[in-house]
Amino acid sequence: MPADADLDAVIKAGIRDIPDFPSEGVLFKDITPLLADPVSLRTVVAALAGPHRAGGVDAVVGLEARGFILAAPVALELDAGFVPVRKAGKLPAETYRESYHLEYGTATVEMHVDAIAPGDRVLIVDDVLATGGTGRAAVDLVRKAGGTVVGFSVLLELGFLSGRGKLTDVDVSALTAA
Numbered sequence: 152m153p154a155d156a157d158l159d160a161v162i163k164a165g166i167r168d169i170p171d172f173p174s175e176g177v178l179f180k181d182i183t184p185l186l187a188d189p190v191s192l193r194t195v196v197a198a199l200a201g202p203h204r205a206g207g208v209d210a211v212v213g214l215e216a217r218g219f220i221l222a223a224p225v226a227l228e229l230d231a232g233f234v235p236v237r238k239a240g241k242l243p244a245e246t247y248r249e250s251y252h253l254e255y256g257t258a259t260v261e262m263h264v265d266a267i268a269p270g271d272r273v274l275i276v277d278d279v280l281a282t283g284g285t286g287r288a289a290v291d292l293v294r295k296a297g298g299t300v301v302g303f304s305v306l307l308e309l310g311f312l313s314g315r316g317k318l319t320d321v322d323v324s325a326l327t328a329a
């Protein structure tokens with residue numbers, strides 16, 4: 152595992168800024184260059200999983216769509232199951248549902264009611280923490296199912312959007328910030 156400064160440099164080198172995407176005024180943080188580099192991808196997955204290796208995590212929740220890419224390998228690293236939180240209308244069985252605001256619109260997400268057993272220890276993983284709406288919705292979904300949220304871990308936090316303010320009751324960690 153690289154030292155913190157090296158990890159920060161690896162991540163920053165793999166993220167590019169795309170102005171005015173998906174709408175004018177938004178500076179989009181594109182993580183696809185990082186994902187395309189196997190060493191960077193492996194490094195990031197290990198860094199997200201690392202603090203939870205001894206934590207008895209039962210399930211890793213990934214947030215559609217970019218969160219899935221990181222959460223599934225983190226689940227494997229932790230010998231835990233993977234649970235998807237999906238945009239509304241995509242999950243086939245009975246769901247819990249939460250709506251929220253994003254930096255660029257609104258969204259509704261769902262999780263199967265039987266995806267998490269009461270008392271399960273759950274780590275939530277996503278790529279970006281921006282306004283915190285998605286993370287808040289995910290935490291509330293897990294708690295509706297009776298799960299214990301042991302952490303919300305992201306690759307990148309956009310600090311100027313103050314997403315942590317919506318997640319003061321959760322252990323939030325970000326590998327890097329912008």
Ligand SMILES: O=P(O)(O)OC[C@H]1O[C@H](OP(=O)(O)OP(=O)(O)O)[C@H](O)[C@@H]1O
Binds near residue numbers: 217252253277314
């Ligand atoms: O903290 P927030 O303001 O809620 O924003 C963060 C969320 O926004 C992005 O997802 P998006 O809904 O754009 O979906 P995608 O992963 O399908 O691109 C990102 O992947 C996070 O899930």
Ligand SMILES: Nc1ncnc2[nH]cnc12
Binds near residue numbers: 254
């Ligand atoms: N500016 C941004 N870049 C990438 N993902 C995001 N999710 C919310 N805001 C974002």
